[in-house]
Amino acid sequence: MFPEDFVEWASISETKKGRRVIRFAALGSGSRGNAMVVQTARTTVLIDCGFGQRELARRLGRLDLATDVVDAILVTHEHSDHIGGAAACARRHDIPLYMTHGTCSAGLRQGDSADNLDIRLIDGHAPFEIGDFEVRPFPVPHDAREPVQFTLSDGCRRFGMLTDIGVATPHVIDMLSVCDALVLECNHDAQMLASGNYPFALKQRIAGRLGHLENSAAAEILARLDRKRLQHVLAAHLSEHNNTPALAGAALAAILDCDPAWIGIASQDQGSEWRTIS
Structure with a gap:
C-alpha cells in the first residue's frame, strides 16, 4: 500500500493545484542489478527488475512499498541485471510486463518461459498509457536485441531515464x-x-558505441x-571499479553550474531516496 503521508500530501497537492504528483527512486543501479520505481498516488511503475523476489521486496520495503x-514493469533490454527478476515477479504478482519484441525474444531465449506471463509487446517509437502515465519508449544504441529507454509523463511533469547507451x-x-527529472548513466571514467x-x-x-556512457x-x-524545467538529476549505473560518485557528480555539476552535492547518485547497494517532482 502507499505510505499514508504520501497519499495525504499528494491529495492536498492535487486539490490545490489540480495536478498530480510524481516521485521516483532507484532501488539499485549497477552491474549487479537495476530497478527504478516511478509513482503517482494512483499508479506505480517499475522500470527494469534485475533483483530476485526477496531482494526486490527488501528494497521496496526500504521505500515503504510492497x-x-x-501496476506494471517496463523492461529496457534483456541483460540479466535489468530483466533477471522480472518474469518471476510478474508471474507471482500478476503484473504486466512491457518490452519490445526483440527484448522479449532474447530474454525468453535466456531461460524464462512465457507461461502465465502477461507480456505486452511495445513499439520502440509508439507511446502508450499505464494508469496516470503516458509512457514514451525510445530506441538507444546498446549491445542488446532491441533496447529502449523511457520517459513517463502525467501531462504536467515529465520523468526521463537514460542508461545502458x-x-x-x-x-x-x-x-x-524539457524533462523535469532525469536519471542519466555515468558508467565510467575514461582514465x-x-x-x-x-x-x-x-x-x-x-x-x-554500443556500450556505456563515460x-x-x-x-x-x-x-x-x-x-529549462529540470529539477532533479540522478547519476546512475556507476561502475564500482571504474568510476566514483565524486567524479560523476563533478562532471554533471560542471554543466549545470551547481554544487556537485546537488547531483543525486543512484548506488548499487542503497539505490536512492525518494525525489519528488514539484
Whole structure:
C-alpha cells in the first residue's frame, strides 16, 4: 500500500493545484542489478527488475512499498541485471510486463518461459498509457536485441531515464529535452577504465558505441538538452571499479553550474531516496 503521508500530501497537492504528483527512486543501479520505481498516488511503475523476489521486496520495503502495489514493469533490454527478476515477479504478482519484441525474444531465449506471463509487446517509437502515465519508449544504441529507454509523463511533469547507451543520437536528445527529472548513466571514467584491470575486450565493449556512457559523454548529453524545467538529476549505473560518485557528480555539476552535492547518485547497494517532482 502507499505510505499514508504520501497519499495525504499528494491529495492536498492535487486539490490545490489540480495536478498530480510524481516521485521516483532507484532501488539499485549497477552491474549487479537495476530497478527504478516511478509513482503517482494512483499508479506505480517499475522500470527494469534485475533483483530476485526477496531482494526486490527488501528494497521496496526500504521505500515503504510492497511488491503488490506495482501496476506494471517496463523492461529496457534483456541483460540479466535489468530483466533477471522480472518474469518471476510478474508471474507471482500478476503484473504486466512491457518490452519490445526483440527484448522479449532474447530474454525468453535466456531461460524464462512465457507461461502465465502477461507480456505486452511495445513499439520502440509508439507511446502508450499505464494508469496516470503516458509512457514514451525510445530506441538507444546498446549491445542488446532491441533496447529502449523511457520517459513517463502525467501531462504536467515529465520523468526521463537514460542508461545502458553507448552514444547519444539526435532522437535521444529530443526525447529527453524539457524533462523535469532525469536519471542519466555515468558508467565510467575514461582514465580509470583505461588503467584498470579489466580485459582489453571488455574495456573495448564498455567504451564502444554500443556500450556505456563515460562521465564526460553523459555531461555532453546533459549540455545538449533543453533544461529549462529540470529539477532533479540522478547519476546512475556507476561502475564500482571504474568510476566514483565524486567524479560523476563533478562532471554533471560542471554543466549545470551547481554544487556537485546537488547531483543525486543512484548506488548499487542503497539505490536512492525518494525525489519528488514539484
